Amino acid sequence: GQQLNQSPQSMFIQEGEDVSMNCTSSSIFNTWLWYKQDPGEGPVLLIALYKAGELTSNGRLTAQFGITRKDSFLNISASIPSDVGIYFCAGPTPHNTDKLIFGTGTRLQVFP
Amino acid sequence: DAGVIQSPRHEVTEMGQEVTLRCKPISGHDYLFWYRQTMMRGLELLIYFNNNVPIDDSGMPEDRFSAKMPNASFSTLKIQPSEPRDSAVYFCASSLNGAGRLETQYFGPGTRLLVL
Numbered sequence: 001g002q003q004l005n006q007s008p009q010s011m012f013i014q015e016g017e018d019v020s021m022n023c024t025s026s027s028i029f030n031t032w033l034w035y036k037q038d039p040g041e042g043p044v045l046l047i048a049l050y051k052a053g054e055l056t057s058n059g060r061l062t063a064q065f066g067i068t069r070k071d072s073f074l075n076i077s078a079s080i081p082s083d084v085g086i087y088f089c090a091g092p093t094p095h096n097t098d099k100l101i102f103g104t105g106t107r108l109q110v111f112p
Numbered sequence: 113d114a115g116v117i118q119s120p121r122h123e124v125t126e127m128g129q130e131v132t133l134r135c136k137p138i139s140g141h142d143y144l145f146w147y148r149q150t151m152m153r154g155l156e157l158l159i160y161f162n163n164n165v166p167i168d169d170s171g172m173p174e175d176r177f178s179a180k181m182p183n184a185s186f187s188t189l190k191i192q193p194s195e196p197r198d199s200a201v202y203f204c205a206s207s208l209n210g211a212g213r214l215e216t217q218y219f220g221p222g223t224r225l226l227v228l
Contacts, residue, residue: 033216042116042203042219043155088155098143099168100217102155 004089004103012109019076021106023089032072033090033100034063043088043102047074079110114138116220118204124226130192133223136185137206145217146179146189147203155203161187194227201225 006023013019023032031050035043047058049065049072056063064073072089089103117136125131137144145160159169164181172179176195181187191198201224205217 040221042205042222044219045216048216096168098160098162099157101157104154 004091004101006087006089006103006106008106009104010107010109012111013079015080015110015112017079019079019083019108020073021075021087021108022071022073023103024071025091026070027094028069029072029091030069031091031097032063032065034061034072034074035088035090035102037086037088037105039085046087076108079108081110081112084108084110116204116206116218118202118220118223120223121221122224122226124228125194126228127195128193129227130190131194131198131225131227133189133202133204133225135187135189135204135220137187137204138218139185141206141208141218142184143207143209143217144181144187145205145207146187147205147219149201149203149222150199158189191225194225196227199225199227 004023004025033048034046036046037043046061047056047063052065052069053067054065060077062075066072076083086105086107088105090100093099093101119134142163146158147155148158149155158171159179160167161181177191179189201222203219203222205219207217
């Protein structure tokens with residue numbers, strides 16, 4: 001079945017560093033969503049991408065919709081301790097756009 | 113707006129007991145989704161409703177799982193009988209227009225279920 005693979009699986013960085021993570025699929029997506037899950041909470045939408053090549057920012061976060069439509073990237077600049085959490089990519093399944101498939105997640109730890 | 117409300121936040125029960133998880137979606141949202149999150153399988157969609165009607169329950173693992181949405185402001189996910197492998201975090205989410213549109217899914221805080 002369709003899968004979204006994220007890398008890296010986890011990251012341990014120092015406050016102030018920039019972060020890059022990506023999400024890849026074996027099939028084409030028409031929408032890419034990036035969510036963040038804080039410890040003990042539900043995922044919260046960060047950025048939505050709707051067009052191949054699109055680059056969208058939300059504060060220190062920037063996400064890109066890959067040209068091949070099979071991947072997406074999320075960058076966080078100048079990380080801070082509250083960036084800690086799990087970052088998920090997601091997209092609608094091809095046969096039913098009401099359903100989301102979520103990636104495997106990238107766990108981010110930021111040390112002061 | 114209060115956001116999606118789930119109860120209880122934590123549930124510990126013994127194998128064989130019935131478990132009922134509750135969800136109140138955001139007012140005005142016409143889609144409601146139930147997810148399960150585990151370390152092994154990540155975030156999986158169990159079932160979703162549109163206008164209180166179950167649309168796709170292909171993610172429900174077994175007949176022990178059932179979900180209802182008697183009205184636009186309330187849904188339940190029931191496990192009967194519960195088993196230790198059901199231990200997970202269960203999330204409810206709601207949205208205005210499904211998944212792939214501008215108004216995407218808003219998640220509740222989740223119910224952490226532990227079956228002993």
